[in-house]
Amino acid sequence: DAGITQSPRYKITETGRQVTLMCHQTWSHSYMFWYRQDLGHGLRLIYYSAAADITDKGEVPDGYVVSRSKTENFPLTLESATRSQTSVYFCAAVRDRNTGELFFGEGSRLTVL
Amino acid sequence: AQTVTQSQPEMSVQEAETVTLSCTYDTSESDYYLFWYKQPPSRQMILVIRQEAYKQQNATENRFSVNFQKAAKSFSLKISDSQLGDAAMYFCAYKWDTGTASKLTFGTGTRLQVTL
Numbered sequence: 441d442a443g444i445t446q447s448p449r450y451k452i453t454e455t456g457r458q459v460t461l462m463c464h465q466t467w468s469h470s471y472m473f474w475y476r477q478d479l480g481h482g483l484r485l486i487y488y489s490a491a492a493d494i495t496d497k498g499e500v501p502d503g504y505v506v507s508r509s510k511t512e513n514f515p516l517t518l519e520s521a522t523r524s525q526t527s528v529y530f531c532a533a534v535r536d537r538n539t540g541e542l543f544f545g546e547g548s549r550l551t552v553l
Numbered sequence: 554a555q556t557v558t559q560s561q562p563e564m565s566v567q568e569a570e571t572v573t574l575s576c577t578y579d580t581s582e583s584d585y586y587l588f589w590y591k592q593p594p595s596r597q598m599i600l601v602i603r604q605e606a607y608k609q610q611n612a613t614e615n616r617f618s619v620n621f622q623k624a625a626k627s628f629s630l631k632i633s634d635s636q637l638g639d640a641a642m643y644f645c646a647y648k649w650d651t652g653t654a655s656k657l658t659f660g661t662g663t664r665l666q667v668t669l
Contacts (some may be wrong), residue, residue, distance in 0.1 A: 471654055482644060482661040533594050539586050540648035540655035544598035
């Protein structure tokens with residue numbers, strides 16, 4: 441079930457440029473998350489959202505901005521990309537509110553030159 | 554802060570053999586959930602197994618089972634009859650609740666190689 445769609449899957453950009461990673465869910469789950477995956481760090485939480493218009497910082501929010509005007513969309517913006525933001529980014533939604541189990545998108549690989 | 558530690562960056566197992574991946578975590582909570590996720594080369598994150606802390610019985614899903622030691626805060630994953638398709642990164646995760654949301658904290662992962 442392809443419930444979460446991320447785009448683009450691959451992106452190369454330059455330092456200082458603005459980049460937006462899109463995340464769309466076909467369900468209406470309330471909770472959505474953005475993680476970044478880096479070797480040696482596992483997955484680290486950037487931002488999360490409990491519902492439309494409700495967002496909060498995670499573990500590594502600096503340099504990122506999120507919005508959630510509609511329940512199904514949760515874009516992540518790098519306002520001025522830096523090389524340290526080269527990473528794989530995962531969007532996720534809570535699949536089961538009792539257990540907190542997450543369902544992930546396929547990831548977006550971002551390279552900042 | 555809740556932390557999850559996977560002390561084995563890489564593991565290797567022969568096909569049809571059994572392998573155990575280690576995970577420890579830190580929490581002051583009494584009820585919580587733990588998960589193992591698999592990430593094959595396709596990059597997709599796939600849930601392997603979950604365990605609720607108040608359930609003493611270890612979770613099992615086909616060839617995958619856990620050894621949950623609550624007092625020791627240990628949550629290891631055992632893969633029996635390993636198959637080539639089991640080769641992947643495996644992440645241990647702990648679910649914790651803030652005032653506004655439930656969040657998962659992940660370990661750094663263990664890369665599992667399966668050899669013939």
